[in-house]
Amino acid sequence: MTNTEIFDKLTNAIVTQNIAGCAQLTQEALNAGIPPIDIITKGLSPGMKIVGDKFEAAEIFLPQIMMSGKAMSNAMEILNPELEKTKVEGEETGLAITFVAEGDIHDIGHRLVSTMLGANGFEILDLGVDVLNETVVEEAAKRKGQKIILVGSALMTTSMLGQKDLMDRLREENLRDSVKCMFGGAPVSRKWIDEIGADATAENAAEAAKVALDVMK
Numbered sequence: 556m557t558n559t560e561i562f563d564k565l566t567n568a569i570v571t572q573n574i575a576g577c578a579q580l581t582q583e584a585l586n587a588g589i590p591p592i593d594i595i596t597k598g599l600s601p602g603m604k605i606v607g608d609k610f611e612a613a614e615i616f617l618p619q620i621m622m623s624g625k626a627m628s629n630a631m632e633i634l635n636p637e638l639e640k641t642k643v644e645g646e647e648t649g650l651a652i653t654f655v656a657e658g659d660i661h662d663i664g665h666r667l668v669s670t671m672l673g674a675n676g677f678e679i680l681d682l683g684v685d686v687l688n689e690t691v692v693e694e695a696a697k698r699k700g701q702k703i704i705l706v707g708s709a710l711m712t713t714s715m716l717g718q719k720d721l722m723d724r725l726r727e728e729n730l731r732d733s734v735k736c737m738f739g740g741a742p743v744s745r746k747w748i749d750e751i752g753a754d755a756t757a758e759n760a761a762e763a764a765k766v767a768l769d770v771m772k
């Protein structure tokens with residue numbers, strides 16, 4: 556099987572909610588020497604995009620998305636240890652405080668971004684999902700003086716709006732200059748980042764790691 560065929564099969568396993576098949580194919584892809592990040596970006600994530608589009612078009616419903624999400628999460632359990640093996644040792648890059656916005660429980664991309672940042676030398680403080688801005692500000696304030704990047708995810712247009720409030724709170728608490736701020740997730744655009752006065756965004760987890768390293772220089 557060519558790599559392209561493997562990627563297509565992975566995408567299809569996500570779209571058809573084939574949980575066991577997806578895990579098996581992920582292992583086979585690893586055995587074939589395909590880098591874990593390619594398995595994610597070229598195989599699994601395109602499947603999640605199709606699932607989202609089908610949901611929007613009312614072709615599938617929540618139970619199906621949940622099953623596709625489960626297939627992706629199981630595949631990630633196989634891939635995470637491999638991603639962690641690529642960890643870059645050396646100079647301390649800084650602390651990444653990662654979280655999903657208030658009201659939002661989509662955690663697949665968030666976990667992936669956290670893993671990739673960890674693999675690129677960041678110390679990770681993962682606050683989880685549905686996190687109040689107040690909590691993020693408190694955690695940043697406790698560590699004032701350290702090299703910190705806030706890494707927020709929002710998958711819904713509604714939860715994304717909270718990122719503006721977070722930026723306002725950081726300014727009010729005189730913390731804006733002490734932290735870098737990167738936000739991502741499907742609705743987040745460069746225009747939004749500029750509008751709220753954040754530092755960066757990224758399309759995917761691999762890019763997030765590169766961008767984070769860049770803004771922390």
Ligand code: HCB
Pocket residue numbers: 600603604606607608610611617620621623624658659660661662663664665667668706707708709710711712713737738739740741742756757758759760761763
């Ligand atoms: Co959910 N959902 N969902 N959902 N869901 C979305 C997000 C919609 C876009 C689907 C649609 O309508 N097309 C939509 C949001 C619409 C909108 O607001 N514009 C939506 C909706 C509406 C909902 C509910 C409200 C549905 C309902 O109950 N009626 C509900 C909300 C629950 C809540 O949060 N309160 C809901 C629930 C669910 C689940 C539980 C069934 C499931 C989540 C399971 C889980 O995460 N444990 C789910 C899923 C899976 C999706 C879709 C299909 C896939 C999301 C995903 O995991 N993608 C999604 C459709 C879509 O996104 N197109 C749909 C794969 C990961 C790898 O990609 O984009 O999350 P990612 O992350 C990338 C990237 O964005 C970037 O790197 C990551 C890795 O490469 N990145 C960052 C992420 N964070 C970053 C931070 C940075 O600083 C930098 C980069």
